[in-house]
Amino acid sequence: MGALRMAWKLQRWEITTLAAVGAVLAVTLLAVGWRMESVQASAPDCWQTDVDAVLPQSAVNECAQAYAEHDAARTIGSMAGAGVVLLPFVLGVVLGTPVVAREIEARTASIAWSVSRSRGRWLALRTLPILAFVVLGIAVIGLSSLTLQRQLTGGEVGFGSLIPQLPVLLARGLLALAVGLVAGTLLGRTLPAVLASAVFLIAISIGLSIGLDVWMSAEAKPIAELDGTSSKVYNSGLRDDATGELINLDAFLAREDADDMLEIPPPGMTMVHWQIPGSEYPVWMAREAGVTGGLAIVAGVAFVLTALRRRP
Amino acid sequence: MHARVGLAMERGSLLWGSVLIALLSAGMLVTVVGMLIVVGDLGCSTDFIGSRCAGLVEQFAPWENIAQGLTGLLWVLPTGLGALLGVGITAGEIERRSAQVSWTLAASRTRWLLVRAVPVALALFLILTVAAGFAEMVARGRLMTDDAGFHDYQLRSLLVPARGLLAFTIGLGVGAVIGRTMPALLVAVVFSAASTYGLLVLIDAWHLAAAFFVRMDDPLLNSGIYPLVASSSAGPGPDPQGLLLIPPSEYWVWVLREGGLLTLASLGAALIALGVVQRRSP
Numbered sequence: 294m295g296a297l298r299m300a301w302k303l304q305r306w307e308i309t310t311l312a313a314v315g316a317v318l319a320v321t322l323l324a325v326g327w328r329m330e331s332v333q334a335s336a337p338d339c340w341q342t343d344v345d346a347v348l349p350q351s352a353v354n355e356c357a358q359a360y361a362e363h364d365a366a367r368t369i370g371s372m373a374g375a376g377v378v379l380l381p382f383v384l385g386v387v388l389g390t391p392v393v394a395r396e397i398e399a400r401t402a403s404i405a406w407s408v409s410r411s412r413g414r415w416l417a418l419r420t421l422p423i424l425a426f427v428v429l430g431i432a433v434i435g436l437s438s439l440t441l442q443r444q445l446t447g448g449e450v451g452f453g454s455l456i457p458q459l460p461v462l463l464a465r466g467l468l469a470l471a472v473g474l475v476a477g478t479l480l481g482r483t484l485p486a487v488l489a490s491a492v493f494l495i496a497i498s499i500g501l502s503i504g505l506d507v508w509m510s511a512e513a514k515p516i517a518e519l520d521g522t523s524s525k526v527y528n529s530g531l532r533d534d535a536t537g538e539l540i541n542l543d544a545f546l547a548r549e550d551a552d553d554m555l556e557i558p559p560p561g562m563t564m565v566h567w568q569i570p571g572s573e574y575p576v577w578m579a580r581e582a583g584v585t586g587g588l589a590i591v592a593g594v595a596f597v598l599t600a601l602r603r604r605p
Numbered sequence: 606m607h608a609r610v611g612l613a614m615e616r617g618s619l620l621w622g623s624v625l626i627a628l629l630s631a632g633m634l635v636t637v638v639g640m641l642i643v644v645g646d647l648g649c650s651t652d653f654i655g656s657r658c659a660g661l662v663e664q665f666a667p668w669e670n671i672a673q674g675l676t677g678l679l680w681v682l683p684t685g686l687g688a689l690l691g692v693g694i695t696a697g698e699i700e701r702r703s704a705q706v707s708w709t710l711a712a713s714r715t716r717w718l719l720v721r722a723v724p725v726a727l728a729l730f731l732i733l734t735v736a737a738g739f740a741e742m743v744a745r746g747r748l749m750t751d752d753a754g755f756h757d758y759q760l761r762s763l764l765v766p767a768r769g770l771l772a773f774t775i776g777l778g779v780g781a782v783i784g785r786t787m788p789a790l791l792v793a794v795v796f797s798a799a800s801t802y803g804l805l806v807l808i809d810a811w812h813l814a815a816a817f818f819v820r821m822d823d824p825l826l827n828s829g830i831y832p833l834v835a836s837s838s839a840g841p842g843p844d845p846q847g848l849l850l851i852p853p854s855e856y857w858v859w860v861l862r863e864g865g866l867l868t869l870a871s872l873g874a875a876l877i878a879l880g881v882v883q884r885r886s887p
Contacts, residue, residue, distance in 0.1 A: 306788035314795065391787055398701070483786055484693045485617030491685070492625045495678075499632070528663055543660040 300422035303395075307387055308426060315384075315430050318376050319437040325370040326440030332363045333444075370441050374455040377438050381431050381462050382494055385469025388423045390486040393600055394477030402605035416600050424470065431466045435459040451523020451571030458578045464585035469494055471592030478599045497588065505581060515539055515565040523571025531562045539565065611724035618693050619728055622686050626732045629675060629682070633739040636672040637746040640665060644749060650829065651748055672743045679740055679760045683733050683769035684801060688793035690729055691776020692786055694721050695882065699784035704887035714882050718777070722875075726773055730766045737765035754831025754853035759805075762860045767867035772797035774871045778878035781885055800870060808863050809835070816849035825852070833859065 301308065333340050339356035396402035409415035435458075442456050456462075472493050476486040510527045519526065529542040545557075558564045569577065612619065643665045649658035653665075695718075698704045711717035740761035744753040758764070776793040783789040816835035819825055825832070826848070833851040851859065 304787075306783075306785055307791070310788050310791045314791065387787060387791065480617065482617050484689055484697065484790070485621050487689060487790070488618055488621035488625060488686075492621060492628060495625070496628065543663060546660040547657070 297422050300419060303419075304388065304391065304423070307391070311384060311387060311430065315380070315434060318373060318380065319434055321369070321373045322377070322434070322437040322441050325366050325373060326438075326442075326444055328366045329363055329370065329444040330440060332359055332366065335359065367445065370445060371455065374438065374441065374445060377434055377456050377462070380434055381427075381466030382469045384427050384430050385466050385471075386473040386487055386490045386494070388427060389470040389473025390477040390490060391483050392419050392423065392474055392477060393603075394481055394483045394486050397481035397603075397605065398483060406605050412601055413597075416597065420474065424467075427466050427470050428463060431462050432459065435462050446523075449523045449571065451574045452525040452569070452577075453523055454574075457581070458575070460582035461578055461585065464582040464589060468497070468585050468589040468592060471589050471596055472497070474596040475592055475599060478596060478603055481603075501581070501584065501588075505577075505584075508580075509569050509577065510567075513567040513569055515567050516570065517563055517565050519566055519568075523574065524566075524568045526566045526568040528567040530565055530567070531558050532565045534561050534563055608720075608724040611721045612728065614697075614721065615690060615693055615725050618690055619725070622690065622729075623732055625682070625686070626736045629678060630736055630739040632675045633672065633743045636668050636675065637739075637742050639668040640672070640746040643668060649749060669747055672747055676740050676743050676757060676760050679736060679765055682736070683765055684772040684797045685794060686733070687729060687769035687772030688776040688779075688797050689790055690725050691722075691773040691778075691878075692780035692789045692793050693776075694718075694725065694780065695777050695878070696780030696784055696786045696789040699781070699885075699887065700786055702887075708887050715879060718879060718882050722773075722777060726770060729769050729773055733766035733769045734763070737761050737763065740765070748831065750829065752830070752853065755833035755851070755856060755859075756831040758833070758856065758860065759863075763864050764860060764867065767864045767871070768801055771800060771867050771871045771874065774874035774878060775800065778874055778881055781878055781881040784885075800874075804863075804866055804870060808866065811862070812851060812859070813849065816851050818847050819850055820847040823847070 336352075336355055336359040338352055339359050393402070396405055406412050406415060435456075438456050442454060445456075446454050457465075469490070473486070473490045476489040476493065477483065480486045480489060509525060513525070513527045515530065515532065517532075531540050531542065531545055532538070533540070643661055644658075647657055647661070649655075649661060653659050653662050698707060698721075708714055708717060711720075737760075740757070741753070744757050744761050745751060748756060753761070772793070775797045776789070779793040779796060780786070780789040783792060812833060812835040816833070830853050832853055833855075835849040835851065
């Protein structure tokens with residue numbers, strides 16, 4: 294209880310500001326999600342999936358109005374969705390960097406570390422309440438975004454989703470917190486540590502994104518049908534129906550006779566796409582969460598080691 | 606001498622800010638080289654017509670996606686970096702409790718603020734201009750042209766450092782009011798983002814008022830130039846589908862207008878910051 298009160302007293306301004314921003318974001322996510330859902334529910338014929346169905350003339354104006362309202366809500370929803378993607382990084386860095394950096398900057402670390410029973414205990418008492426707040430904040434925002442997410446993707450869970458699943462958001466928040474703690478401890482100044490954390494997090498995110506992309510492209514399979522926006526497509530090609538031989542589209546188009554063909558694919562061949570189907574999205578989300586969480590643990594261990602050795 | 610003091614006080618933030626921009630610029634340079642290697646000297650255009658160019662689409666697309674992602678960071682970086690540097694000057698001084706000494710020793714608080722803020726503002730302007738320059742190269746590489754017109758112009762022109770300076774001056778004011786760095790940073794980022802968004806809405810309305818109607822079959826739309834599309838619109842006449850747009854020849858007029866608006870807003874925010882610093886107890 295005392296640790297909670299201390300963490301609150303030292304970071305009450307950051308926590309209050311972040312809680313306010315998070316509350317506005319959560320309310321926006323819920324309101325926009327429900328708004329899009331209610332527009333769809335009020336004119337269900339406008340969203341029928343039968344592509345051959347023709348709308349009666351009387352419904353055209355009603356649908357135009359409904360589409361306009363749905364699109365307006367979608368624009369706000371996309372911005373709020375970008376906020377959900379950013380929030381774990383903001384929460385982690387803003388709450389993580391000052392824990393040690395502010396004590397060093399204010400020259401109070403020597404007193405705080407001397408009067409504490411051990412430095413490890415001091416670190417645990419200061420870090421664990423922040424960790425709990427980060428997890429709670431991300432969970433609330435992630436759960437608030439579910440209705441909107443369903444609306445943005447048309448109920449289709451897959452790689453076209455703007456907002457990643459909750460475990461990935463949580464893993465990113467923990468990674469940002471750990472990187473913020475390490476940067477704050479090493480630099481001993483809060484604002485430069487925020488920028489240093491941003492540098493490392495951008496570099497790690499780009500590295501992770503490229504690494505996952507390479508991994509996914511290696512596991513992509515040639516499938517004839519394109520699975521809407523939910524699958525991740527890497528390459529296209531043609532399959533010879535008789536022999537089953539696969540040829541890359543680039544290689545096929547570079548052939549001398551390609552310009553003379555009247556249609557692609559030519560008779561006897563089928564167009565295929567190397568892709569990861571949308572049904573495998575949860576598996577890849579779990580893998581991403583696992584890798585990011587692993588990096589968070591490594592950064593967390595680095596924080597403990599540097600904080601235990603650092604001079605106040 | 607004074608400039609050196611101003612820069613020395615913020616050297617940590619300036620150093621890491623420069624590292625951030627340097628990495629971003631290096632990333633953009635790599636993507637430009639990647640795109641150049643893919644298209645070579647085949648003379649392809651963005652529609653990749655012709656069998657030799659069509660085969661390059663899938664090799665070009667990943668580089669283009671990375672380029673788009675890196676350039677997109679310039680929507681948030683100027684605001685974040687500007688607010689952080691601005692907050693560091695005023696809130697940092699108050700939080701360290703050194704304002705009592707430095708404000709008393711300075712000839713005036715106005716002079717103190719100018720000595721501390723102007724060199725940092727110049728450094729911020731310089732590093733963001735470098736990033737905007739690399740974004741210009743990316744736009745030309747993506748479009749395979751020497752004149753990218755209005756394509757992504759808010760991410761690759763002088764508007765990038767102008768947005769950074771607006772956030773910087775807002776950061777100065779918010780930092781002086783709140784007096785604690787991290788809460789002030791969060792509030793300054795929110796205010797700066799809201800101000801930038803408000804100005805974008807204003808400039809969009811101005812674009813719309815100044816744009817002229819062009820039918821979809823107008824040769825201007827297929828001439829390989831990049832006008833500013835204010836809106837797709839139903840215009841007058843029997844075939845009303847078309848676009849409201851501003852031609853690329855007016856590029857500099859609009860960059861200067863938008864830059865002027867941002868500069869005016871920055872001056873306003875700087876005056877407010879000065880007023881707060883004058884009246885605040887250290």
